[in-house]
Amino acid sequence: MxxxxxxxxxxxxxxxxxxxxxxxxxxxxxxxxxxxxxxxxxxxxxxxxxxxxxxxxxxxxxxGLINMHAHSAMALMRGLADDLPLMRWLEDHIWPTEQRWVAADFVRAGTELAMAEMLRGGTTCFNDNYFFPDVTAAAAQRAGMRAVVGIPVISVPTAWAQTEDEYFRRGLAMHQELAELPLVGSAFAPHAPYTVTDGAFEKIRSLAEELDIPIHLHLLETAGEIQASLDQYGMKPLDRMESLGLMTPRLLAVHMTQLDDADIRRVARAGVQVLHCPASNLKLASGTCRVADLVAAGVNVTVGTDGAASNNTLDMFSEIRLAALLAKGASGDPEAVPAETALAMATINGARALGQEDRLGSIEAGKxxxxxxxxxxxxxxxxxxxxxxxxxxxxxxxxxxxxxxxxxxxxxxxxxQTLDVERIVHDAEQWRHRIQGDSVNDASRSSSLER
Ligand SMILES: [Zn+2]
Incomplete structure (x- = not known):
């Protein structure tokens, strides 16, 4: 009708x-x-x-803006730990908090908080990467928000899954269930080359082909990642991804701050999609993605906020402004990434990376x-x-x-119209009490949280 x-x-x-x-x-x-x-x-x-x-x-x-890299539930960790390098931030603060608290109720509250913020800022679709993706998917569908949720794969046990097999089992079960939810799709979300085994990557490659879904991966976030890969695998991360057959248009590569000229040509040739997170890269001093050169080489560059724990907002307007400014500053070329290009990165380019260019990303008949x-x-x-x-x-x-x-x-x-902002903010405060109550021994953090 x-x-x-x-x-x-x-x-x-x-x-x-x-x-x-x-x-x-x-x-x-x-x-x-x-x-x-x-x-x-x-x-x-x-x-x-x-x-x-x-x-x-x-x-x-x-x-609507498409936020191509989010860890929505991490909105509950906004401002928990700032002004640190990536590995100390992860190992000393984020991972311990996740180990203690991440469960279905945390992810539900965090996703709702993130969706309220994203919708108020003009984001209509988010490409998420977190634990309990089934909970994120259900929350998005309930709110009426469009999302692609990642099937997490990481070689450490978490509340979501204890073993590699369990990550795949739970993720694939969720993928089946999502067929019932019209607004939500799935992707594989292996965490990063340094936390995922070759065996898991091989399985992801063949399953992603079979299910025809993208692979959403943190890649070349910092210089340290290259040395660690040389030490552990005897090759750089891009060489390893190529040897595993992952350098294809299906790969949504997040960050990509460590690219030389040959890498850029290789990424362009392979049709790999780049998910650029300028605020997160700047805040963690991870490095700078060579967006101007990637665009010139014909690479599809998209924009994401990353999680609110490393940004600290989910503001896509601020992100595209930063993407345009940073591209100019980093390349020394004020003509790099003009406004039209920056806007395309946050709309049609995101749709293209998700394989949904025919129905999202622009105002055209039929979309x-x-x-x-x-x-x-x-x-x-x-x-x-x-x-x-x-x-x-x-x-x-x-x-x-x-x-x-x-x-x-x-x-x-x-x-x-579909989310109760007052309740969501109240729930987030309840979570602050819980998380902070648990870390009262960490005097520096608890005092700064009260400030
Ligand atoms: Zn991330």
Whole structure:
């Protein structure tokens, strides 16, 4: 049964495809969760006289942002440990906290907290990588948010699985169950080359082919990872991934801060997708992804926030601004990653990396109505010389007022429609009490948490 059409009449439409275009006096017609048409406003209103009309006279309407690298539940560890190098941060703070606390209830509360933050900032889809992905998937489906959840594989026991076999068993069972959830898909999520065995990688490669799902992997995050790989395997991580048959378009490689010229050519040739997390890389001083060179080589570069424990926000507008600025600073080229490219990285490029380019990532007829309205008639984004420039360089996420996923209103006039923000924030505080109560012996951290 076909529901009635809805006509959205924004001041500007930023379809993303074709790149750089801004449409004025245009309507986006939505029906049954899909974009049916993008047409001149008067023409659309004549064609759909019965349609519900939603006027957005101050707004740019753009496709929903796709956060390509999230550990959503880690939102509960936001600010728990800062200003440390990656391995000390992981080994002394994050992993012990996870060992103590991560379970289904933690992941449910953390995912809801992350989704509330992401939706309020215009993110409609997230590519997640964490334990209890079944809980993340169910929370996303319940809230009406689109997600791809990772099947975790790591060679250490956790509350999710004790052995490598159990990681695969539970992950594959979840993959089957997800067939019932229309908004959520799965990927393999081996943690990193230094925490996953060759045997597990081989199994992942063949299963990912069979199930036709991506492989979401932290790769070349720091320089130390290269030496550790040489010591343990006698080869660099990219050589090892190639020998395992993983250098393909299925590979979603997160971070990639340690690439030489030959590596960039190899990544481009293989069609590997790069998931760039500029804030996390800067905060952990991991290194800098050579985004300008990757883009020039034709690599599909996408953007992610990483977890809120290493960012410390899930703000995709701030992330694309940083991606554009960092690419210029790191390459010495102010023309590197212009605003249009940065916006594409957070929308259509993410859709392409997930193999969902035909239904996500732009405002085009036939695609899912995953849409975001941004109020640009504010001092901070006036005058509106160049709408795409403002979306990348000037806008703040609080200017996002309305969000749709599959045509369903997720946020209306800044109010979330499917998530109870007050309860979510209350639950997060309860978790702070629990986590902090457990670490009272760590005087420096507990005092800084109270500050
Ligand atoms: Zn990560």
């Amino acid at each position: 076909s529901a009635g059409a809805e006509i959205l009449l924004p001041r500007w439409v930023v379809p993303v495809c074709p790149e750089g275009v801004v449409l004025k006096d245009h309507a986006v017609v939505v029906r049954d969760g899909r974009i049916e048409q993008v047409a001149p406003a008067d023409q659309a209103q004549r064609a759909y006289p019965e349609a519900l009309v939603t006027r957005l006279p101050r707004h740019a309407l753009m496709p 899912a109505a995953d849409l975001v309205a941004v109020d640009l008639v504010e001092p901070e984004t006036s005058p509106a010389h160049h709408v795409i420039s403002h979306l990348v360089y000037a806008v703040a996420r609080r200017q996002v007022s309305d969000v749709w996923i599959d045509g369903k209103r997720m946020m209306a006039g800044h109010e979330l």
